[in-house]
Amino acid sequence: MQKTKVKKMLFILSKATIENVYAAFIMANGARMEGIESEIFFTFFGLEAIQKKKLEHLRVATVGNPAMHIPTMLGGLPGMEALATKMMKKEMEKLDMPPVSEFLEILADSGCKLWACKLALEMFHLKEEDLIDDLDGILTVGDFYNRADQENTHLLFI
């Protein structure tokens, strides 16, 4: 079997919309499944994905998202986001994609490291106890870069 050249994938998740969160999770999990190390650094709105109270309430953006193929005015109507989110979650369930909390468990058990951004935590006045128990720690940007300090490591901003 061919040896893979990528050794480590580091993801920076800065957004809280479902499609971005799942993109990061699927890529990070996929890396582990291929024998590649992976880590996710949750910053800014990405922190919503690891807040106990918020992680099951992430949504699809229906405004400012041309791929929704509905007029922006309609996308802004009350209930539109919830409806689109419900539909997307149904499709994901069909493909056996786990919900956010279960996905985080899978990632943690698979050895994917989960980090919260110190500056963003302070900005949103969040404490460690607001975050999931599987979190590996709180890092500064410098700490995170140090984790990338080896050959065949890639950083991806989502």
Next chain:
Amino acid sequence: MEKTYLQSIIQINEEGYLTDFTQWTKEIGIEIAKEQGIEMTDKHWEVIDYIHDKYKKEEPLSIRGIKKSGVINIKEFYQLFPGGPLKKATLIAGIPKPKSCI
């Protein structure tokens, strides 16, 4: 492609996966595992049995399925088959590499 395991000629693809499951035997599984640096234990075989069962039922394999299997948890799964557990386990089990992204 062909490869000889224990004096029998086995059909494999370019990644080393068996292309004909009927050629698979436990002894061949042990040989493939050795090539991957894996020493098979009872726990490994329990996982392989589970994978064979899913394969026979034509149910797709996924890491979520492993979590729900009741056979093994994800942490142990990664410990038993280091460096891509589903990839390695299916290789040893003599079935095709899973195509799923999750």
